[in-house]
Amino acid sequence: MKKKTTIYDIAKELGITVSTVSRALSGFPAISKATRQAVEEVAERLNYSPNKLASALKSGKSFIVGVIVPSIEAHFFASIIHNIEEGLKDSGYRIILFQSKESIENEIKGVKTLLEAQVDGIMASMSLETNDISHFEEIIKQNKPLIIFDRVNQEINVPTITLNDYQAGYIATEHLIKQGYKNIAFITTIHQIKIFKDRLEGYKDALKANGMIIQERNIIFSDLSIKDGRYGAGRLMRNKDKPDAIIAGDDFTALGVIKKLNETGETPPKIGVIGFANEAFSAYITPSLSTINQYPAQIGTSCAEMFLQMVAKQNPYDDIRNIILEPTVVERQSTNIDALKH
Amino acid sequence: MKKKTTIYDIAKELGITVSTVSRALSGFPAISKATRQAVEEVAERLNYSPNKLASALKSGKSFIVGVIVPSIEAHFFASIIHNIEEGLKDSGYRIILFQSKESIENEIKGVKTLLEAQVDGIMASMSLETNDISHFEEIIKQNKPLIIFDRVNQEINVPTITLNDYQAGYIATEHLIKQGYKNIAFITTIHQIKIFKDRLEGYKDALKANGMIIQERNIIFSDLSIKDGRYGAGRLMRNKDKPDAIIAGDDFTALGVIKKLNETGETPPKIGVIGFANEAFSAYITPSLSTINQYPAQIGTSCAEMFLQMVAKQNPYDDIRNIILEPTVVERQSTNIDALKH
DNA sequence: ATGAAAGCGCTAACAG
DNA sequence: CTGTTAGCGCTTTCAT
Numbered sequence: 001m002k003k004k005t006t007i008y009d010i011a012k013e014l015g016i017t018v019s020t021v022s023r024a025l026s027g028f029p030a031i032s033k034a035t036r037q038a039v040e041e042v043a044e045r046l047n048y049s050p051n052k053l054a055s056a057l058k059s060g061k062s063f064i065v066g067v068i069v070p071s072i073e074a075h076f077f078a079s080i081i082h083n084i085e086e087g088l089k090d091s092g093y094r095i096i097l098f099q100s101k102e103s104i105e106n107e108i109k110g111v112k113t114l115l116e117a118q119v120d121g122i123m124a125s126m127s128l129e130t131n132d133i134s135h136f137e138e139i140i141k142q143n144k145p146l147i148i149f150d151r152v153n154q155e156i157n158v159p160t161i162t163l164n165d166y167q168a169g170y171i172a173t174e175h176l177i178k179q180g181y182k183n184i185a186f187i188t189t190i191h192q193i194k195i196f197k198d199r200l201e202g203y204k205d206a207l208k209a210n211g212m213i214i215q216e217r218n219i220i221f222s223d224l225s226i227k228d229g230r231y232g233a234g235r236l237m238r239n240k241d242k243p244d245a246i247i248a249g250d251d252f253t254a255l256g257v258i259k260k261l262n263e264t265g266e267t268p269p270k271i272g273v274i275g276f277a278n279e280a281f282s283a284y285i286t287p288s289l290s291t292i293n294q295y296p297a298q299i300g301t302s303c304a305e306m307f308l309q310m311v312a313k314q315n316p317y318d319d320i321r322n323i324i325l326e327p328t329v330v331e332r333q334s335t336n337i338d339a340l341k342h
Numbered sequence: 343m344k345k346k347t348t349i350y351d352i353a354k355e356l357g358i359t360v361s362t363v364s365r366a367l368s369g370f371p372a373i374s375k376a377t378r379q380a381v382e383e384v385a386e387r388l389n390y391s392p393n394k395l396a397s398a399l400k401s402g403k404s405f406i407v408g409v410i411v412p413s414i415e416a417h418f419f420a421s422i423i424h425n426i427e428e429g430l431k432d433s434g435y436r437i438i439l440f441q442s443k444e445s446i447e448n449e450i451k452g453v454k455t456l457l458e459a460q461v462d463g464i465m466a467s468m469s470l471e472t473n474d475i476s477h478f479e480e481i482i483k484q485n486k487p488l489i490i491f492d493r494v495n496q497e498i499n500v501p502t503i504t505l506n507d508y509q510a511g512y513i514a515t516e517h518l519i520k521q522g523y524k525n526i527a528f529i530t531t532i533h534q535i536k537i538f539k540d541r542l543e544g545y546k547d548a549l550k551a552n553g554m555i556i557q558e559r560n561i562i563f564s565d566l567s568i569k570d571g572r573y574g575a576g577r578l579m580r581n582k583d584k585p586d587a588i589i590a591g592d593d594f595t596a597l598g599v600i601k602k603l604n605e606t607g608e609t610p611p612k613i614g615v616i617g618f619a620n621e622a623f624s625a626y627i628t629p630s631l632s633t634i635n636q637y638p639a640q641i642g643t644s645c646a647e648m649f650l651q652m653v654a655k656q657n658p659y660d661d662i663r664n665i666i667l668e669p670t671v672v673e674r675q676s677t678n679i680d681a682l683k684h
Numbered sequence: 685a686t687g688a689a690a691g692c693g694c695t696a697a698c699a700g
Numbered sequence: 701c702t703g704t705t706a707g708c709g710c711t712t713t714c715a716t
Contacts, residue, residue: 004484006693017703022695030701049480052458053404054693057395057708064438064459073424075622078415085441094455096406097439099427113436116394117406138391142346255626280417281623284597348709359687364711372685396709399692 005046013042025050056118065307066114068098068107068124070151075280077125079296080149080303084123087304093120104129111135121145121311123303126153128191140317145310149299152194159310161302161323165195168292168327169202172247172274175290175329177210179337181245181272185218187232187257188249196249199276203247224249229256237264245272245335251279251291258285258334268334278330287333295325347388355384367392398460407649408456410440410449410466412493417622419467421638422491422645426465429646435462446471453477463487463653465645468495470533482659487652491641494536501652503644503665507537510634510669511544514589514616517632517671519552521679523587523614527560529574529599530591538591541618545589566591571598579606587614587677593621596631600676604628610676620672629675637667 007021014021016035024031024039042048056062067084069077085095096117098110107127112135114122121144124136133156139146140158149161176184186203189196204214217239222228229248233256236243248254254275261271268287275282275291282289302323310316333339349363356363358377366373366381384390398404409426411419427437438459440452449469454477456464463486466478475498481488482500491503518526528545531538546556559581564570571590575598578585590596596617603613610629617624617633624631644665652658675681 004693008693018694019696019704020702022693023702026695032701035701047480049454050458051399051460051693053395053399053460054708055695057393057399057710058693058695060708062395071424072414073417073420073622075415075417078420081439082413082415082441085439094459095439097423097427097437099424112391116392117436118393118395138389279623280621281626284601284623284627286628346709350709360710361688361712362686364709365686368711374685377685393709396692397711399694400709400711402692 004051005043005048006051007048009046010039010042010048013046014038062118062120063093064096064117064119065093066096066098066110066117066119066122066124068100068110068114068122070100070102070125070127072097072099074277076150076277076294076296080125080300083297083300084304085300087301088307091308093307100127102127102129104132108135111139115139115142119144121147121307121316123147123149123307125149126151126193128189128193131192143316145307145316147303147306147310149303150195150294153192157320158317159306159320159322161299161306162195162325163294163299163327164324165198165327166202166205168276168294169199169247170206171202171327171329172199172276172292173203173206174210175331176245176247176272176274176335177206177212179245179269179272179335181335181337182212183215183218183241183243184212184245184247184272185220185236185243186247187220187222187224187229187236187253189224190221199249218243224253226252226256226259229253229258230260231256233257233260237261237266243271245274248273248275251275251277251282251289254289254291254334255281255285258287258289262286269337269340272337273334274329282330283332287336290332290335291330292327293330294327298325346393347385347390348393349390351388352381352384352390355388356380404460404462405435406438406459406461407435408438408440408452408459408461408464408466410442410452410456410464412442412444412467412469414439414441416619418492418619418636418638422467422642425639425642426646427642429643430649433650435649442469444469444471446474450477453481457481457484461486463489463649463658465489465491465649467491468493468535470531470535473534485658487649487658489645489648489652491645492537492636495534499662500659501648501662501664503641503648504537504667505636505641505669506666507540507669508544508547510618510636511541511589512548513544513669513671514541514618514634515545515548516552517673518587518589518614518616518677519548519554521587521611521614521677523677523679524554525557525560525583525585526554526587526589526614527562527578527585528589529562529564529566529571529578529595531566532563541591560585566595568594568598568601571595571600572602573598575599575602579603579608585613587616590615590617593617593619593624593631593633596633596676597623597627600627600629600631611679611682614679615676616671624672625674629678632674632677633672634669635672636669640667 024036100107220232278291353360366378442449562574620633
């Protein structure tokens with residue numbers, strides 16, 4: 001393998017110095033047109049490829065941003081990442097990806113790894129296990145932009161892009177009430193993540209606002225998965241005054257609920273079911289699943305925008321904004337009880 | 343922002359030199375236990391975090407591998423990436439992600455970007471547009487590992503991890519024949535990607551082997567998407583001797599086919615439908631979709647293994663292996679014609 | 685077992 | 701408009 005060409009090779013070839021070459025290549029204005037063209041021509045001919053590592057080491061800017069998500073396999077996060085990349089692409093920033101797999105240990109390792117890689121900033125959505133945020137503080141201490149999206153844990157004082165999860169819980173519940181359901185259950189996670197607490201509050205307040213009673217046995221704390229959905233539905237259906245509608249913590253859990261109900265013959269919309277996140281499959285299952293649209297594309301776009309603003313400032317944290325997106329209900333068959341009346 | 347601690351700070355603190363600190367920190371054997379412990383203690387106390395960029399610049403190894411996929415939003419690729427990360431994690435390698443979005447222009451830019459970031463190797467699945475592979479040759483020229491997975495274009499002489507796509511086409515067709523379907527259509531892409539050609543060959547050979555005739559009007563070349571599936575199904579159903587089964591280029595296309603057939607009342611399995619890739623939704627749509635399992639987890643794991651082997655060698659390309667995984671049929675309702683007989 | 689010193693490829697302040 | 705020079709933080713050869 002022959003040695004790679006550097007700006008020294010180009011300089012030697014043209015009998016000029018590396019600084020001139022460096023300037024010519026980086027679009028420095030005070031360079032004669034002739035020199036610039038000559039440099040570009042030789043760079044091309046020698047198949048020059050800049051070493052961004054060296055550049056990053058010297059300039060202190062790597063043009064890499066780290067992204068930490070629980071899992072890339074949830075379409076919600078894949079979509080966010082897709083849109084972060086999209087929003088960043090004209091700025092020259094690239095992404096290093098890290099999956100926490102819902103483990104705080106991995107998340108800590110992720111932050112450490114990304115910091116060692118000298119990323120210029122980090123965007124993260126917290127794992128379900130995350131109850132302590134000290135590992136994120138190192139990023140702030142280094143004065144690098146940290147943006148938390150979707151899964152916010154507690155009072156971490158950085159910009160956040162979140163959904164109005166209280167509202168999400170509220171409108172999901174309200175939608176079911178409007179459809180005519182009277183006894184609405186709620187399956188959520190045992191973990192202390194703010195968004196899930198908020199949804200639960202929204203649920204409770206919507207019930208209250210409509211003169212309904214909050215029954216503790218209608219609220220199930222478990223994990224969120226297809227399996228947990230089946231289990232939760234089974235448990236709820238064994239209650240003496242079993243619910244006529246179920247709000248599930250995410251679409252996967254809702255899918256489990258539906259599968260269980262399909263088996264027991266109480267196929268939705270007989271029992272209403274609504275999920276969260278509008279996963280790829282949700283429109284296509286039977287019955288199709290009503291859900292809450294969480295606008296991952298906007299979240300990704302906002303993350304990118306926010307990052308570019310922060311990184312341009314002397315102090316990224318001098319004007320901390322918290323963007324809150326408003327969720328909407330996606331009405332599908334699983335809550336369309338009217339369809340049964342015909 | 344206070345300056346970050348470097349090995350110089352540690353050295354000064356202890357009255358030793360940076361070389362000793364560097365050795366102590368990197369597990370060099372010929373270091374006294376006392377020194378090593380002292381270094382570790384001070385590193386901890388000063389909150390030292392190594393600058394991997396500097397290390398990479400000097401040593402020529404960045405411990406980053408670039409991954410290029412068409413889109414992270416297809417579960418197939420998300421799963422591969424997940425498993426690459428998993429397979430690499432103990433080795434200290436991290437991933438920089440790049441999405442080509444099925445555009446060769448993006449793919450070229452991706453290779454360039456990753457090379458400039460001094461990745462130690464690249465794993466890529468080609469875009470549908472990719473008909474020229476010269477941009478990949480630069481990676482080989484730099485003697486860095488290049489591994490192509492799933493989407494292989496033509497005779498590129500690097501290690502590959504692929505599915506036996508001929509076999510995939512063959513068993514998909516054979517499955518339909520065994521189920522009793524007699525007139526089987528095929529929707530595929532217009533693009534010149536090897537895997538799609540291979541599947542088509544498998545389809546044709548399976549028909550021949552079973553004494554069936556290959557009808558050109560039963561083969562549709564279009565794009566692959568839900569929309570194209572609807573369109574393709576519509577076109578096929580207008581043929582005079584319309585098919586009684588359709589093989590769709592991927593599960594999204596198959597979904598479009600099913601939606602169209604559901605509307606026209608020829609709901610599968612009346613018309614048999616099978617897809618490729620076993621997407622997240624395929625088990626949950628109605629009717630559930632028979633498909634070909636393409637084992638993304640194994641592909642990802644194999645990529646990681648292969649990379650680690652290559653990177654450990656003087657010449658990564660001295661023993662080029664091509665791993666071929668065998669697909670299997672996932673039988674679900676959309677091809678279960680027996681169910682209609684009861 | 686440890687130190688001295690060179691240098692990876694690039695940028696940027698200063699000088700001219 | 702261009703050259704000189706120092707140095708980013710680390711690894712590594714050669715000494716001792």
